[in-house]
Amino acid sequence: MNRIAWCVLALGIAALPARAQDSEVAKLREELKALQQRMLTLEKKLQEAETKPAAAQPSAQAGAEAGESAFNPGISAILNGVYANLQRDPGTYRINGFVPTMGDVGPGRRGASLGESELGLSANVDPMFRGTLIAAIAPDNNRIEVEEGYVQTLGLSNGVSLKAGRFFSELGYQNRIHAHAWDFTDAPLAMKAFLGGQLAEDGVQLKWIAPTELYIDAGLELGRGRAFPASDPGKNGFGSTNLFTHAGGDIGESLAWQAGLSLYATSPRSRTYGDTDSLGTAVTNSFTGSSRTWTLSGVLKWAPEGNSTNNNLKLQGEYFRRRESGSLTYDTTAASLGTMTGSYGSRQSGWYAQAVYQFMPMWRAGYRYDTLSSGTTTLGLVDSGALPAANFPILGAYNPKRQTFMVDWSPSEFSRVRLQLARDYSRMGLPDNQVFLQYIMSLGAHGAHTF
Amino acid sequence: MKKLLFLAALVLSAAALPARANLNVFACEPEWASLAREIGGDRVSVYAATTARQDPHHIEARPSLIARVRTADLVLCSGSDLEIGWLPLLLTQSGNARVQRGTPGYLEAAQLVARLEVPKSVDRAQGDVHPAGNPHIQFDPRNILKVADALTARMTELDRANAALYAARAADFTRRWDAAVLRWQQRGAALKDVPVVVHHKAFSYLIAWLGMREVGSLEPLPGIPPSTAHLAELVDQMKRAPARMILYSSYDDPRAAQFLSQHSGPPAVMLPFTVGGSDKAKDLFGFFDDLLDRLLAAGK
Numbered sequence: 001m002n003r004i005a006w007c008v009l010a011l012g013i014a015a016l017p018a019r020a021q022d023s024e025v026a027k028l029r030e031e032l033k034a035l036q037q038r039m040l041t042l043e044k045k046l047q048e049a050e051t052k053p054a055a056a057q058p059s060a061q062a063g064a065e066a067g068e069s070a071f072n073p074g075i076s077a078i079l080n081g082v083y084a085n086l087q088r089d090p091g092t093y094r095i096n097g098f099v100p101t102m103g104d105v106g107p108g109r110r111g112a113s114l115g116e117s118e119l120g121l122s123a124n125v126d127p128m129f130r131g132t133l134i135a136a137i138a139p140d141n142n143r144i145e146v147e148e149g150y151v152q153t154l155g156l157s158n159g160v161s162l163k164a165g166r167f168f169s170e171l172g173y174q175n176r177i178h179a180h181a182w183d184f185t186d187a188p189l190a191m192k193a194f195l196g197g198q199l200a201e202d203g204v205q206l207k208w209i210a211p212t213e214l215y216i217d218a219g220l221e222l223g224r225g226r227a228f229p230a231s232d233p234g235k236n237g238f239g240s241t242n243l244f245t246h247a248g249g250d251i252g253e254s255l256a257w258q259a260g261l262s263l264y265a266t267s268p269r270s271r272t273y274g275d276t277d278s279l280g281t282a283v284t285n286s287f288t289g290s291s292r293t294w295t296l297s298g299v300l301k302w303a304p305e306g307n308s309t310n311n312n313l314k315l316q317g318e319y320f321r322r323r324e325s326g327s328l329t330y331d332t333t334a335a336s337l338g339t340m341t342g343s344y345g346s347r348q349s350g351w352y353a354q355a356v357y358q359f360m361p362m363w364r365a366g367y368r369y370d371t372l373s374s375g376t377t378t379l380g381l382v383d384s385g386a387l388p389a390a391n392f393p394i395l396g397a398y399n400p401k402r403q404t405f406m407v408d409w410s411p412s413e414f415s416r417v418r419l420q421l422a423r424d425y426s427r428m429g430l431p432d433n434q435v436f437l438q439y440i441m442s443l444g445a446h447g448a449h450t451f
Numbered sequence: 452m453k454k455l456l457f458l459a460a461l462v463l464s465a466a467a468l469p470a471r472a473n474l475n476v477f478a479c480e481p482e483w484a485s486l487a488r489e490i491g492g493d494r495v496s497v498y499a500a501t502t503a504r505q506d507p508h509h510i511e512a513r514p515s516l517i518a519r520v521r522t523a524d525l526v527l528c529s530g531s532d533l534e535i536g537w538l539p540l541l542l543t544q545s546g547n548a549r550v551q552r553g554t555p556g557y558l559e560a561a562q563l564v565a566r567l568e569v570p571k572s573v574d575r576a577q578g579d580v581h582p583a584g585n586p587h588i589q590f591d592p593r594n595i596l597k598v599a600d601a602l603t604a605r606m607t608e609l610d611r612a613n614a615a616l617y618a619a620r621a622a623d624f625t626r627r628w629d630a631a632v633l634r635w636q637q638r639g640a641a642l643k644d645v646p647v648v649v650h651h652k653a654f655s656y657l658i659a660w661l662g663m664r665e666v667g668s669l670e671p672l673p674g675i676p677p678s679t680a681h682l683a684e685l686v687d688q689m690k691r692a693p694a695r696m697i698l699y700s701s702y703d704d705p706r707a708a709q710f711l712s713q714h715s716g717p718p719a720v721m722l723p724f725t726v727g728g729s730d731k732a733k734d735l736f737g738f739f740d741d742l743l744d745r746l747l748a749a750g751k
Contacts, residue, residue: 127553130543152543159521159546209521209546215514248514253502256513301511305504308511309676310704361676361704412675413509413536414575449511449536 073123073131074445078180080115084108085435088427095193096428097374097398098348099287099324100273101228103196107186107424107434114139115438118147118180120445128155134178147178148200159209159217169199169221170207170244171262172318173297177450183314183356185420185436189370189402190350194293194320196228199264201240215248215258229264229291229322231271240266248451253306258451260297267291270329277336278390284333285392287344289326295319299451310361317353322346330381330391340387342380349373354404362410370402401425413447416440474610477519477550479528479538480507481726482589483560483598485735487527489624490603494613498523503701503728507533508579508674512540520545523556524609527602530559531566531586555608561586563601564594567655579674589725590657592632592739599624631736638743645750646692648685648717650677650699650708653724657742666694669707677707682714689715696720696749701728720749 084090086107093106108115117139122132134148150165168176174191175198187197201223210216225239226232233239241264248258272286296319303312328344331337350372358364374397381387389396402425408418420436474495478484484499491497498519501507507529510516520526520541528534542551550556566584573582588594603621607614643662647654650669658665667688671681694717699708701724708719723732723741731741 124552127551154543154551155548156546157548161544161546207546209517209544211522213515213518215518246514249518250513250515253504256511256515258514306502307505307702308509309506309702412575412579446532446535448540449509450540451511451513 071123073121076118076120076442076444076447078118078120078178079439079441079443080117080180081112081439082108082115082185083112083437084110086110086432087434088430088432093426093432094394095189095372095400095426096394097396097400098193098372098394099346100275100394101193101196102273103192103228105187105192105197107432116179118178122445124154125151128153130154159211161207161209163205163207164203166200166202167205169201169223169242169262169264170205170219170246170260171195171199171242171264171293172295172320173258173260173299173316174318175199180440180442181447181450183316183354183364183366184368184404184406185418185438186422188318188352188354188368189372189400189426190318190320190352193348193350193372193400194229194295194322199227201242202226203238203240213249215246218245219243225266225268228271229268229293229324230266231268233267233269240264254304255300255302256306256451257298257300259299260295262295264293264295265291268326270332272332273394275392275394277331278388278393279336281336283331283336283391286329286332287324287326288329289324289344291322291324293320293322295321301451308358310358312358314356315354316356317351319349319351321349328379328381330387337387337391340381342382342384342386344377344379346375346377348375348377356406363407364410365407366405368402368404368406370400370404372400374398396428398428414442473613474606475522475524477523477526479526479534480589482595482735482738483527483529483602485726485738486595486599486602487525487606489735490599490617490621491606491613492616492620494610494616495606503723503725503732506702508536510534510537512537512544516541517544520550521547523547523550525556525558525605526550527558527560529561529586529588531561531583531588532581533561533586555605558601558605560594560598560601561588563597564588564591567659568652578670578672585652585655587653588656590654590742591660592628592635593660594656595735596625596628596632599628627736631739635739635743638747642746642750645696646694648689648694648697648711650697650703653700654698654722657722661746666692669697669699669711682707682710685711686714689717693717696746698722700724718749720745722746 090106090108090110094100116136118134118136120134124130129151131151132148136145136147146166148167150163150167152163153161156162170176174182175195191197201221203221203223205219205221207217207219221242222238223240230240242262244260244262246258246260250256267290269288270286272284274282274284277283298317300315325345327341329339329341331339352368352370354366354368356364356366377395379392382389402422404420404422406418406420408416410416418438422434424432424434474491476487476495476497477500478487478497479500481499481503484497487495487497500516501510528538569584570580570582573580599621603617606617639661644664646664646666648667649665652668652673667685669677671678696717697708697711697719699705699719700722705721712719722745723729723738726732726734726738729741732738
């Protein structure tokens with residue numbers, strides 16, 4: 001624009017009628033003429049540049065993205081806060097009928113608390129690998145925990161991919177989804193009882209996808225056995241094995257489904273848990289033997305013509321079945337009646353089913369039903385008469401149940417505010433009314449729309 | 452378990468046998484599927500991941516999509532972050548090295564054209580903005596031709612045996628397309644300077660191509676659904692400076708556009724978002740024919 005103004009100015013002056021034959025004026029005019037010429041040339045060049053084929057532009061646009069920071073990984077942060085109103089002291093939380101997992105399964109704190117904040121980094125390493133690191137920062141004990149940190153292959157073909165590091169096991173449906181993307185504030189009871197909340201293994205995962213229109217995969221995970229139901233055996237080799245397979249597809253335009261089956265096997269050694277004896281003294285018991293967990297999962301999603309903007313429905317359910325056999329050592333620290341060992345066997349199961357419906361843009365409502373069956377537990381020490389069953393109160397037969405309602409509001413796909421009400425019968429004879437008000441917000445890199 | 456796996460493998464290998472076309476194309480959107488069919492004819496097997504009734508921003512990485520990427524030879528998408536929520540996941544999950552970013556089997560259409568609305572700075576407070584510019588490039592027919600050129604080159608690279616066929620079909624398509632663009636431009640001349648309100652910033656390329664003027668959008672910010680407060684503001688704005696039509700796409704909820712139409716006068720016009728978005732939009736030619744038909748009918 002400036003150039004055009006200059007040009008006009010130059011032209012204007014050049015057009016001034018010659019008033020005198022003054023040599024200086026003539027000289028000035030010559031200079032102006034030269035200037036005018038230069039302006040015209042420049043303008044022509046400018047025009048040429050502007051009318052150049054548009055194909056030249058994208059490269060210029062793409063070039064703008066280059067630079068040192070262009071290789072920064074995708075960074076994301078999840079902010080999460082909860083206000084909880086719990087009828088029962090969360091410190092006394094237990095799931096009666098089931099071996100305590102010693103994991104983080106309680107309903108959290110009373111009152112307002114900052115939930116786990118999550119930091120994620122991910123990027124392609126090179127044409128062959130992609131790397132992901134997701135750290136959870138627990139607010140109160142100043143602890144940073146690696147939730148997931150793995151590399152996976154991009155470069156293998158024929159549907160094969162390999163993952164190594166720490167990752168959420170492909171065990172059921174919800175286990176491999178990060179908590180901030182769950183449809184309810186907390187995990188299903190079955191995940192709490194059978195997986196200690198959420199199971200992440202250190203190890204490798206090999207997965208193969210069939211070359212068919214129907215989605216079918218099959219895979220194998222070999223892990224150290226770092227967490228419940230394993231016991232971190234501290235030996236060479238692998239401490240846990242997980243075999244899994246999924247199938248999935250679309251039914252017409254409006255329905256999509258996925259079903260999964262997995263078998264997780266491990267041999268815990270001295271897996272300890274806390275209980276109280278018949279007199280109320282705290283004791284530590286430990287289990288050594290084998291543990292096998294079958295999981296069957298199913299997800300069905302509906303959206304009219306596949307357009308989920310206004311209304312959509314998600315149905316989800318999982319069934320867990322665990323068999324453990326081996327030996328149970330009572331009171332390993334000899335705090336009560338003294339250390340004793342006997343046989344142990346249990347067959348237990350549990351399931352949940354939930355439905356979440358988006359009834360208008362931004363608003364969803366959901367209901368979840370949880371139930372567990374403590375099944376049969378045989379204790380050699382009790383059967384032989386060495387100890388009365390009252391010394392194993394937590395293992396007493398009981399079928400925990402829970403009903404949960406939630407409604408959430410998501411002004412954008414990056415923010416969500418949720419109200420959840422639950423009546424939790426995890427503790428025998430002590431129903432717990434729970435109210436959660438939660439926000440979940442995500443910053444930075446765009447989250448993945450996992451099915 | 453072993454027996455089960457063996458059985459599954461047996462069933463799978465049988466299912467995997469059906470004869471394949473020369474080139475499997477996975478198109479993220481129907482317009483690119485249509486274009487691949489124009490150039491590839493019966494030598495390509497084309498799968499469209501989305502329909503004109505779906506918002507391509509909000510697709511999940513469904514198992515059916517992973518299965519299709521698994522067997523694809525070419526992944527053809529709009530790019531410019533339109534599919535950022537699901538395409539990266541499909542690629543990493545697929546176990547298919549041939550279609551990863553940077554390989555010949557991966558092509559982003561938006562990279563090939565001059566993009567509009569490239570923001571100077573990005574902040575989610577501005578809504579769901581696309582750092583690389585507006586991705587809905589299919590609304591300018593001149594863009595289609597640029598993508599056709601690159602697609603032909605890519606298909607030739609991936610499937611040399613059919614190079615001559617692709618070249619011939621591409622030449623034929625270009626000839627027909629050039630003629631059609633002239634026709635559309637002549638018809639569209641009547642739409643120059645027509646002020647329009649849009650639902651989402653989906654039509655920017657159409658508006659720029661036909662020289663229309665966008666004077667407002669039903670979404671207060673890109674990707675944020677219309678609110679009653681914002682619609683009331685628009686009603687006021689329409690009183691001062693009326694628009695001639697309110698445009699919404701085949702995947703938008705029509706209620707916001709209809710509300711504004713009832714309260715301020717200009718007609719609400721549904722435009723097919725892409726191929727398949729209306730009865731007439733059966734292919735790319737029908738798509739633009741129908742766009743012009745609908746705009747001209749509303750502009751009368």
